[in-house]
Amino acid sequence: MTILITGGAGFIGSNFIKIWRHTFKNRKIINLDKLNYASNIKNIPIKIKNYEFIKGNIGNVNLVKNILYKYEPDLIINFAAETHVDKSILNPKIFAQNNIMDFLNFIETCKYYWEKTHKDKKEKFRFIQISTDEIYGSLKQNEKPFTEKSIYKTNNPYSASKASANHIAQSFFQTYGFPIIITISTNNYGPHQHTEKFIPKIIKSALNNNIIPIYGDGQQIRDWLFVKDHCNALIKIIKYGIPGESYNIGANNEITNLELALFLCEILDKLYPRKNYESYKTNIKFTNDRPGHDTRYSIDSTKIQIATQWKPIEKIESGMQKTVNWYLKNMRNI
Numbered sequence: 001m002t003i004l005i006t007g008g009a010g011f012i013g014s015n016f017i018k019i020w021r022h023t024f025k026n027r028k029i030i031n032l033d034k035l036n037y038a039s040n041i042k043n044i045p046i047k048i049k050n051y052e053f054i055k056g057n058i059g060n061v062n063l064v065k066n067i068l069y070k071y072e073p074d075l076i077i078n079f080a081a082e083t084h085v086d087k088s089i090l091n092p093k094i095f096a097q098n099n100i101m102d103f104l105n106f107i108e109t110c111k112y113y114w115e116k117t118h119k120d121k122k123e124k125f126r127f128i129q130i131s132t133d134e135i136y137g138s139l140k141q142n143e144k145p146f147t148e149k150s151i152y153k154t155n156n157p158y159s160a161s162k163a164s165a166n167h168i169a170q171s172f173f174q175t176y177g178f179p180i181i182i183t184i185s186t187n188n189y190g191p192h193q194h195t196e197k198f199i200p201k202i203i204k205s206a207l208n209n210n211i212i213p214i215y216g217d218g219q220q221i222r223d224w225l226f227v228k229d230h231c232n233a234l235i236k237i238i239k240y241g242i243p244g245e246s247y248n249i250g251a252n253n254e255i256t257n258l259e260l261a262l263f264l265c266e267i268l269d270k271l272y273p274r275k276n277y278e279s280y281k282t283n284i285k286f287t288n289d290r291p292g293h294d295t296r297y298s299i300d301s302t303k304i305q306i307a308t309q310w311k312p313i314e315k316i317e318s319g320m321q322k323t324v325n326w327y328l329k330n331m332r333n334i
C-alpha cells in the first residue's frame with residue numbers, strides 16, 4: 001500500500017508521517033509539500049525507510065498526475081492548506097486560491113486517476129480531507145457542541161476556504177462516487193507547530209522575554225487536542241471510516257486562551273525558571289481583539305468514538321508539559 005500525504009512538512013502532516021511510519025513500517029510514503037513558511041523539512045527524519053519527498057503545489061495538475069501514475073497510491077491524505085487565520089484576514093485571496101482553487105485542481109486530478117484504476121483498487125481507495133472545527137463558526141458558553149450535522153457558519157476567510165473545500169469534497173462523493181472522508185478536528189497542539197500559532201508563540205515570547213500577547217480579554221474558549229491523538233484518530237478513520245461521511249475529532253479539553261497562557265507560564269516557571277524567579281505571567285499583555293474572533297469552539301466526537309473506538313488519550317496537563325519540553329529542546333531549530 002502506498003500513501004500520498006500532502007502538506008507533510010507542516011505541523012500535523014509531519015507528526016502523522018512519523019506515527020504512520022511507526023505503525024506501518026513497510027508502506028511507501030510520498031510527501032508532496034510546496035514548503036511554505038510554516039513548513040520545516042527537519043521535522044521529518046531524512047533517513048526514514050520507503051519515504052520520498054516531492055516539493056510542489058497540490059494545484060499543479062501535471063506534477064500531481066505524474067506522481068499519481070508513477071506511485072499509484074491507494075490512499076491520499078490532504079493536509080495541505082494555508083492555515084493562519086490572521087494571514088487570511090490580511091490576504092483572503094491567497095487562501096481562496098490555495099485552499100479552494102488549488103484544492104479543486106488536486107481533487108479533480110485524483111478523481112480522474114481513481115476512475116482509471118483497477119476495480120479492486122478502486123473499491124479500497126480513500127481520499128481523506130483534513131478539516132477544522134472553525135467551519136462551524138462560534139458557540140455561546142451554554143450551547144451544545146457541534147455535531148457533524150451542524151451547519152457550516154464561517155466567520156473568517158480561512159474557515160470559509162476550508163468549508164468550501166469540504167463542500168467540494170462532498171460534491172465529488174455525491175456526483176462521482178469519489179470515496180472521500182472528511183475529518184473535522186479541533187485545535188491541535190504538540191511538537192513541530194510554527195511559532196506564529198498560539199501555544200508556540202506564548203513559549204517563544206516568554207523565552208525571549210517579549211510581551212506575551214493575548215487577543216481581547218482572553219476569554220475565548222478552545223478545545224485542545226494533542227496532535228498524536230489526532231493522528232491516531234486518522235489511522236482509525238482510514239481503517240473504519242465510511243466514504244461520504246464526516247467525523248469530528250475533539251478532545252473535551254475546553255479552556256480559555258487566558259487560562260492556557262497562564263498554565264503555559266506556570267510550566268515554564270518550573271521547567272525553565274527565570275534568573276530572578278519572577279513568573280513569565282508578568283509578560284502577558286492584552287492586545288486589540290482579532291476581527292471576527294470566534295468566542296468558543298467545541299465539537300461532539302461521539303460519532304468517531306462509536307465508529308472506530310478511538311478516544312483521546314493525552315491529558316491536557318501532560319500534553320502541554322511534553323509540548324513545552326519539545327520547544328525548550330528545539331526552539332533554536334525552528
Ligand SMILES: NC(=O)c1ccc[n+]([C@@H]2O[C@H](COP(=O)([O-])OP(=O)(O)OC[C@H]3O[C@@H](n4cnc5c(N)ncnc54)[C@H](O)[C@@H]3O)[C@@H](O)[C@H]2O)c1
Nearest residue numbers: 007009010011012034035036038039057058080081132188
Ligand atoms: N493546526 C490545527 O490546529 C488544525 C486543526 C484542525 C484542522 N487543521 C487542518 O490540518 C491541516 C494541516 O494543518 P497544520 O496545522 O499542519 O498546517 P501547517 O500550516 O503547519 O502546514 C501546512 C503545510 O501544507 C503545505 N501546503 C500548503 N498549501 C499547499 C499546496 N497548495 N500544495 C502543497 N503543499 C501545501 C505547507 O507548505 C505546509 O507545510 C490543514 O488543512 C488545517 O486546515 C489544523
